[in-house]
Amino acid sequence: MKEIIAVLLIALFYSCGTSTGPFIVNEGLLIENVSIIASDENGEVKNHKGFILIDNAKIIYSGKEKPNVKGSFKTVNGNGKYAIPGLIDSHVHLNNIAGINFRQRKSHALLVQEYFERLPKNFLYFGYTTLIDVDNYAPNTIKTLKNAPIRPEIYTCGKKVQVMDDFEMVMNEEPQNERYKLPFLHDKYNENVKYPDSIHLEEHSVASLISGIALEDNICVKTLYEDASSGFKQVWEVPTVKIMQDLVAEAHAEELLVVMHATSYEGQKFAVETNIDIIAHAMWNWTAHPEEFLNTNLPETHKKLLLEISNKHIGYQPTFRVILAEKDILDYTFKDAPILKSLYTPSYVDWLQSEEAQWGRNIILARPKFLEKMNPHFFNPIRSQFSSDEEMFEELYKSYELKIQKVVRLLAENNANLLFGTDNGAMNMYTHPPGYNGYLEMQHWFDAGVPLEQIFKAATYNNAKAFGLIGSIGTLGIGKTANILILNLNPLETLEAYNDIQFVLINGKLIERKKLTAPYDDVN
Template sequence: MKKSLFGCLFALLLHVPAGASNSLWITNVKLVSPERLDMVEPGSVLIEDGRIVKVMRGARQRPPAGARRFDGKGYFLTPGLIDSHVHLQSVPGMSFEQMGEKAKLAQEYYKQLPRSFLYYGYTSVIDLAVFDVGFIDRLRRAPLRPDVFHCGSPLVLANGYPMSYFPPSQRFKVFPNFIYDPAQAAAIPAEYAPREHTSAVDAARAKASGAVCIKTFFEHGFGSQHSLPVMSREVYGEVRKAASANGMTLVTHANTLEGQGFAVNGNTDVLAHGMWRWDRLNNEQVLPAEIRAVLDQVIAKGVGYQPTIQVLYGLRAYVDPDWLGDPRIRKVVPASLAAWFHTPEGKWFRQEAAGGESDEDARRGLDVPLRHVRQVVSYLASKDAKILFGTDTPSAPTYGNLPGLNGYLEMQNLREAGMTPAQIFKAATISNARAFGLAAQLGSIEPGKTANLLLMRQSPLEDVRAYDTIVTLWVGGKQVEREQLAADHAR
């Protein structure tokens, strides 16, 4: 009798409706998706096994059989955001030496890091320069984290930017995918064979590490470095060819008129910074025709453009007396690290960021590059160019670029520069997904895509401050309340 009863129960379990345990029906929401911005309307979304399986539009919907119901209270449902320019292994405010010396602080930061991106809605991030793929793998094992994509180890011209900031004894180990330059043979350790450091071999290595993109650089330098070697058009052409051969997006660091013109003429896919240095035109007040010509090429060729305005504010944080008092900092970094920022040791980068100037002079010194990048963004936005959302978090060892919060501040920068809320929304969703070959998985609320979703009280098409009204997130279908992600949330 007992055996028969057990058999009946087992049979019943086998016939539970498919959606009973893994289906979620999010209903009573207003759908905001970038492919249908003209149709913000009531609807519902069905999720199964971490993916969107059905999108239903209309105020009245019959719940699917067996699905759990989530009432969205009439709030706005959007796809999760994508930050396409981050550096995950760097700890804001710390040098590489300090990261080793302050290992406990660094580990506490890393534990909070993925949650901080999620706190402001970034359910996907793209690391453009990986030092340790193992770190990316460990981050991906976090119980709650954004989807992580990367460009692998960047393709850097030997002894050029940014490997030039490391001692010669270390730089080739930190940047193993450097491009061999025969003209510098005497300055490259003999252990590195030229045939192992061509663009083709380097790109294949990046691809093998799981990269979806290639990052390279055109940078003569700044600060104390102004004459770093840069690649020739021929070498850059080889990088372009290698990226195409591997089906990878080519991202180029360039923030000057010369650098962006070089990269656009060489057919880059993405420019990783705004043009805040105008070279010989630096003193011009109105956007010069020569710069408009380069930007027109950006538009005509459909080059993705990451303004990264917050990079400049990350430097300015050291001469901003109010920055460390911002209560939002405690939402995205542990209390221990936030306290360390206030110490003399934690403010070590101030000297480099301010260049020995007074706070007032240092702030004034950033006014020109800020004006430049705003003018460039305004022009591109007026032409509806392909602007991509990326923050360069952290752009330097600065505590002014904090995960998640940096993105929220960048959205305000873009709005002030002339982008509409709709343009910003697209830049952080579908435009990023398309530019990095991820549109089949991410960027919109459509069947078949990963269930990365945000529920917010306000519409992001009306005000960028809506991104601070997130209530609930779904990350790969896993539901979490926003406040549970904050660094100061009691766990």
């Protein structure tokens, strides 16, 4: 007991930053005279000049005084530079490929391989040292990525929990007998759904699903809510409040967080009612009434709900990229962006120029026809306001962007628990290049009026705290994993700082940023 108290006292002493050693290190790294920008343990962003000492992948000292270091160590001159915690993207889909859809994978196996080989470095190149895959539907891909010699840390939610006959099962046109084979959730409070006798419903209970997810080394559970305001005719089942409350309670008992995909007012109201921890996506669907669909005046009801989300400190991932990556793909110049040559192999860059790779754009262009057929009651009143599909798309994306901006600005002004996530890989569209997509997402936050300090916090402290990872990442405190970025510019002054990285430290390993690019792969 006495020893424990002594250890605690020493830890307290070190964390005050008053001790300067001597530190005896065997594989140390000392970052000298650097501007240290990080949240303290209470989440307050601090900025001061000082020293960071790393040994064995951990931060062992961080403070204003130069520490007395003995043993084997390297030094980095941080003069004029900024040290920040590595960035966290808390919403990615690592098995999705930015540019190759699931049908194309077999016939382009080499490109698929090249893509996945580049993926970890691409995230690191833009400073993402931690990724959270919210729907681990392909555990083998995650396993392979975890074997990469240089990679971000990866955490996962389990495979997404779907209730029988929900939005995705219906929209994916999954045949009924195939649906029964999925690990679906049986909503025992919903009597609309009938099951054949051969189905063992106890295998599809809340308890059974959650214990499976907990066993697989996940930190969270993802689920979803979609309603008619998505523009589709609602022919699917939505979960009942009771089953979702059961799911959340069971997940919490297993120390798992619950992330809910909810893009609408109704969905986010449902998320609040059911004690969801983290809402995925901004509220971009405001109404199921077509005549109100393009109206961008935030209704009072919605404001009230967003304030409640702020006050309750519910995690909130705006994910502008889901919508704006679609807008980018229509624009048709994204595939020519010079940055892609740093991220991908030459053959992958060539692929993006091919006719075959334009499938994502073609899907969006075909959407009016699809909606007209599927839900004319909703679609026609909107389409009739425009003389062409092009004009409609332009106005539609403009109104989506404006809606998300208004929602996110209101949340930021009320100090909501904003969490930085990109939905990287959404729909496999090529306008989500790993890493670079995060830089674009940040620009969207900035354009919406979110202050730089809040963007910084959302991508570091808030994400770490919300996902239960603050013990090891999210700040530069003593004992944290040495995931650190050395920037040439101050991220509290300019967003460009996130694209002007000199070094990335991952688990204490110092990597020059340019060595993470695709052209450099051949040098090694």
